[in-house]
Amino acid sequence: MTKVAVLLKPMTVSLALGLAVPASPALAEDAIRDLVDQLADCTGATAPLRLVVAGLPNSQTVLTVDAAARLRLDVEAMLSDTGAVEISAGRDAEKLRGLVDGLDPLEVEAVVATGSTGDAVVFIVDPVRKDEVVAFRLQAITQDATCKVTSDGLEMALVTEGSASYDRVIDAALDDLLRIAPEVDRLEICPIISEAGYSGCGSALTDSLAAAAAARALDANRILAGRELAVERPGVAACATAVAPGADTGQDTLRSVGRLSQDASGSVWLDLEFRRQAQVVSAKPRTQVDLTGLGCDAAVRPLLDFVSITANRDATRLDLTAPAFEAGQRLEVRVDMAKPGPLYCWVMAPDETAFVVLPVGEMATVESGSYSYPADFGLADIVLSGAFENLFHCFAPAEALPAALEQSWRNAGPQATNQVLLDSAAIAAMLEDMRAQPGMVEATTRILVR
Structure with a gap:
C-alpha cells in the first residue's frame, strides 16, 4: 500500500489579507514561498508546479458560499505571485473538496488523480473564524x-460585503x-x-413589499395571460394566526414572512x-440591505424606546409629563388636552406587556384642559413600590375610532x-x-421609580 509522506516545516507566520493584499507583503511572500518549496522538495519538481486549489471542504459552515469562493481565489493569487506555480483547473471541484482526513491513501490517490489536472491539489483546512478574520491552513x-x-x-481578513438595495432584494x-x-x-x-427589538423601518419595508x-399583479403580461393575483394586507393580528389547513383562503394563497435584524456593527439584514x-414555497437568504432610500430609522430598539421615538x-x-x-x-x-376629544392610554413595561388605563367606564370624550x-379620571390612587420603569403612552384621535377598535380598548380597559x-x-x-x-x-412620558 502506498504510504503518504507528511512533510511539515513549522512556520510561525501570520498573514492579514484582504482581497489577497497582505498587510505585510514581504512576510506573506516568504510564507507562501516556503510552502511551495516544501512541495517542490517532496515531488522533486524542476519546472513550475501545477496546482489546483480546491478550496474549503463542502461540509464547512464557517464561511458563506460566496466568502469561501473569494477565499479560494485569494489563495490562488497568493500562490501565483510566487512565480513558481501555475494554477490549473480541477475537473471535479466538488469531489476534491469532499476529501477528508482518514481516507485510505488509495482512495485519496484515485480521487486526486481523476479530479485534478495538476501536480497537486491544495485544500484550505481547519478554518476558524473570529470576528472578521478567518484562520486556516493550506494542505497540498x-x-x-x-x-x-x-x-x-x-490568517486572512474577511472582506465585508456591500449592502444590497432593499428594493432589488424585494424584486x-x-x-x-x-x-x-x-x-x-x-x-x-x-x-x-x-x-x-423594534425598528422604524419595518412598516416602511412592508409598504415597499406590498x-x-x-x-406585479398589474403587469400586462400577467393580465393578458389571465393569471390574476390579489395582493392583500391582513395586518399584525391576522398574520399572527396560522392559516388552518383547508381554510377558505384558496389553495394558492401565500403569505410573506419577513424579518429585519441588525448586527453588532450596525449593519441591517433582511430575510x-x-x-x-x-x-416554505420560496425564500430569499438573509441579505445585508441599504435602507437609506426609505427615509426611516433602521435601528433596532427595545419596545419602550421604539414607541417613544x-x-x-x-x-x-x-x-x-x-x-x-x-x-x-x-x-x-x-x-x-388642547381641545375636547377621545383619549386612549396604556402603560407599557420593558417585558413587552401593557395594560389599558383609559378610557374609563363610558367616558368617550375628555374636555380641554389639564x-x-x-x-381626575375617577380611579383610586396608585401607590408606587419598588424600582421600575414603564412608559405611559396616549393617543388622541382626530375623530371617533372604528367601532371594532374602540371596543378592543374597552374590552382591555380598567372597567x-x-x-x-x-x-x-x-x-x-x-x-x-x-x-x-x-x-x-x-x-x-416615562414612569420612573427610583
Whole structure:
C-alpha cells in the first residue's frame, strides 16, 4: 500500500489579507514561498508546479458560499505571485473538496488523480473564524498521494460585503416566487418584523413589499395571460394566526414572512420568504440591505424606546409629563388636552406587556384642559413600590375610532369584566391599528421609580 509522506516545516507566520493584499507583503511572500518549496522538495519538481486549489471542504459552515469562493481565489493569487506555480483547473471541484482526513491513501490517490489536472491539489483546512478574520491552513496532496505538505498559521481578513438595495432584494424575492409558483392567485403581505427589538423601518419595508407585489399583479403580461393575483394586507393580528389547513383562503394563497435584524456593527439584514401554510414555497437568504432610500430609522430598539421615538407628537394638541418618583409615592401623570376629544392610554413595561388605563367606564370624550392621572379620571390612587420603569403612552384621535377598535380598548380597559394584560402581539396589532387612523396624535412620558 502506498504510504503518504507528511512533510511539515513549522512556520510561525501570520498573514492579514484582504482581497489577497497582505498587510505585510514581504512576510506573506516568504510564507507562501516556503510552502511551495516544501512541495517542490517532496515531488522533486524542476519546472513550475501545477496546482489546483480546491478550496474549503463542502461540509464547512464557517464561511458563506460566496466568502469561501473569494477565499479560494485569494489563495490562488497568493500562490501565483510566487512565480513558481501555475494554477490549473480541477475537473471535479466538488469531489476534491469532499476529501477528508482518514481516507485510505488509495482512495485519496484515485480521487486526486481523476479530479485534478495538476501536480497537486491544495485544500484550505481547519478554518476558524473570529470576528472578521478567518484562520486556516493550506494542505497540498500530490496526484500519486506520496506527498502531503501542510502549512501552519495563516490568517486572512474577511472582506465585508456591500449592502444590497432593499428594493432589488424585494424584486428578486418576488421574481423567484412567481417563477416557482406561477399559479399563485392570492398573496398576503404580512408586516416585516424586527428580531430582538423594534425598528422604524419595518412598516416602511412592508409598504415597499406590498407596492412591488401590487405592481406585479398589474403587469400586462400577467393580465393578458389571465393569471390574476390579489395582493392583500391582513395586518399584525391576522398574520399572527396560522392559516388552518383547508381554510377558505384558496389553495394558492401565500403569505410573506419577513424579518429585519441588525448586527453588532450596525449593519441591517433582511430575510424574506413566502409560505403556503407551513410550507416554505420560496425564500430569499438573509441579505445585508441599504435602507437609506426609505427615509426611516433602521435601528433596532427595545419596545419602550421604539414607541417613544416613533410617536407622532403634537404637543399643541396632547402632552404628557411625569416627575421622577420614589417608592411609596402616589402616581401622578399630567395630561394636557388642547381641545375636547377621545383619549386612549396604556402603560407599557420593558417585558413587552401593557395594560389599558383609559378610557374609563363610558367616558368617550375628555374636555380641554389639564388633568392628573389617575385622580381626575375617577380611579383610586396608585401607590408606587419598588424600582421600575414603564412608559405611559396616549393617543388622541382626530375623530371617533372604528367601532371594532374602540371596543378592543374597552374590552382591555380598567372597567372591563376581566381586565387583560396585553402581550407583544396584541401591542403590535393595537399600535398598527391606532397609527393607521388619520390625524392621530400621540404623547409619551416615562414612569420612573427610583
